[in-house]
Amino acid sequence: MSLLIKNGRIITASEDFFGDILCEEEVIAQIAPHIDAGKNIEVIDASGKYVFPGFIDPHVHIYLPFMGTYAKDTYETASRAALVGGTTTLIEMCCPSRSEDPLESYELWLSRAAESGCDYTFHMGVSRFDDQTEGKLREIVNRGIASFKIFLAYKGALGINDEELFRTLALAKQLGVIVTAHCENETLVAQLQARLLSEGKTGPEWQNDSRPPHVEAEGVHHLMTFAEMTGAHVYCVHTSCREALQAVQEAQLRGVHAWVESVIPHFVLDKSYTEKPDFEGAKYVMSPPLRDETQHDALWAALRSRLISTVGTDHAPFDFIGQKDMGRDDFSKIPNGIPSVQDRVNILYTHGVCKGRIDLNTFVDAASTQAARLFGMYPRKGTIQVGSDADLVIYDPNYRGTLSVENQEMAVDYNAFEGWEIEGRPSAVTVRGKVQVRDGKFVGELGHGQLLTRKPTHF
Ligand code: URP
Numbered sequence: 001m002s003l004l005i006k007n008g009r010i011i012t013a014s015e016d017f018f019g020d021i022l023c024e025e026e027v028i029a030q031i032a033p034h035i036d037a038g039k040n041i042e043v044i045d046a047s048g049k050y051v052f053p054g055f056i057d058p059h060v061h062i063y064l065p066f067m068g069t070y071a072k073d074t075y076e077t078a079s080r081a082a083l084v085g086g087t088t089t090l091i092e093m094c095c096p097s098r099s100e101d102p103l104e105s106y107e108l109w110l111s112r113a114a115e116s117g118c119d120y121t122f123h124m125g126v127s128r129f130d131d132q133t134e135g136k137l138r139e140i141v142n143r144g145i146a147s148f149k150i151f152l153a154y155k156g157a158l159g160i161n162d163e164e165l166f167r168t169l170a171l172a173k174q175l176g177v178i179v180t181a182h183c184e185n186e187t188l189v190a191q192l193q194a195r196l197l198s199e200g201k202t203g204p205e206w207q208n209d210s211r212p213p214h215v216e217a218e219g220v221h222h223l224m225t226f227a228e229m230t231g232a233h234v235y236c237v238h239t240s241c242r243e244a245l246q247a248v249q250e251a252q253l254r255g256v257h258a259w260v261e262s263v264i265p266h267f268v269l270d271k272s273y274t275e276k277p278d279f280e281g282a283k284y285v286m287s288p289p290l291r292d293e294t295q296h297d298a299l300w301a302a303l304r305s306r307l308i309s310t311v312g313t314d315h316a317p318f319d320f321i322g323q324k325d326m327g328r329d330d331f332s333k334i335p336n337g338i339p340s341v342q343d344r345v346n347i348l349y350t351h352g353v354c355k356g357r358i359d360l361n362t363f364v365d366a367a368s369t370q371a372a373r374l375f376g377m378y379p380r381k382g383t384i385q386v387g388s389d390a391d392l393v394i395y396d397p398n399y400r401g402t403l404s405v406e407n408q409e410m411a412v413d414y415n416a417f418e419g420w421e422i423e424g425r426p427s428a429v430t431v432r433g434k435v436q437v438r439d440g441k442f443v444g445e446l447g448h449g450q451l452l453t454r455k456p457t458h459f
């Protein structure tokens, strides 16, 4: 069945105009000032609303064995949460441990996504690089995965050493694959953690001191040097502070092909949240940690100037009861992560657009278009044009509501933004022309989501 979206204010990364959008057979068939509804066409009236391209979250964890436990969401819960929040494409990190086979892991992660309500793809985690690895990674790239993920942190777990880093980047350069990287100096993190713990500083409020801004900047600098020597194109995930941003900017001026992602918690939460009493600060433990509030202005400015290309979430849901409390006597054992896949778009709109920090085009660019471009999905995804997938968000700027664990789809026992007011939300959301959300509620079909195969573009 065809779908006609009428009278909306259509916003892309570069345009802003009123018009109608006709969707047929999963794609956008026509965009014009007025399109008449024929027979058998469902009409959604978008008067007084924005129409955005479906949002893309370039950094989520759904199936994640990590720090002695597993993240809570499944594709059922995470894709419902994503869709209600306006996100129509998820890029999940496939994160095998050092001892696991990359191809088997890829297949495991892929099998878990079969029930997804939204489209998805993966960054292939490289947690070991030995003589068998290259052939397996080539095979995974041939199957349509055009990005890798590496950790320069989590010593002894997911982190790789410098020889592996070099070999991964050299292969990525050959294949035209972009490498996304978690940048922190893992030796410094381990030493600082040990020192703080030996001084009896065991609570969640010490997370920031164990991985301060210069430890992140050192990780970024390290990646940049290796990218320069190999020519690989790299993308720093969850960049949290001006020190790390400066390290990227310096490298860009040297000619390094580097891009920056920041994630929604770092724009709006600060380290004082980790000081909440009764161990509640554990809800706010992630890596890199929440920073001093003075870092927020740097992130918003970098987003405005497009030094930050994308805003993701690093959604990593661990329950407060039973998981976060594994680190009650030792902050380094608190499973890292702040769940936010449902709330990213509404928070970015409320705290970015409504507060005048970014304009509507930058909002769309950072939350959708840039991820599509960088990860080989544009213009199928990330924009509104004839021939693109009909992934659309009809967004109601007059909606007022409150974020809460009581009304979330995410399968976790808290909401890090409990009680926060939002000024707008998606009223309807389509995935390839199928209405998956109406009146802010998931009404769609699980399993409608498809794997997006991608071709390398970073040569
Ligand atoms: O704290 C975080 N970021 N948890 C998820 C794993 C990662 O580092 O991306």
Ligand code: ZN
Pocket (backbone or CB within 6 Å): 182, 237, 238, 287, 288
């Ligand atoms: Zn990370």
Ligand code: ZN
Pocket (backbone or CB within 6 Å): 218, 219, 221, 222
């Ligand atoms: Zn270095």
Ligand code: ZN
Pocket (backbone or CB within 6 Å): 059, 060, 061, 093, 314, 316
């Ligand atoms: Zn992550």
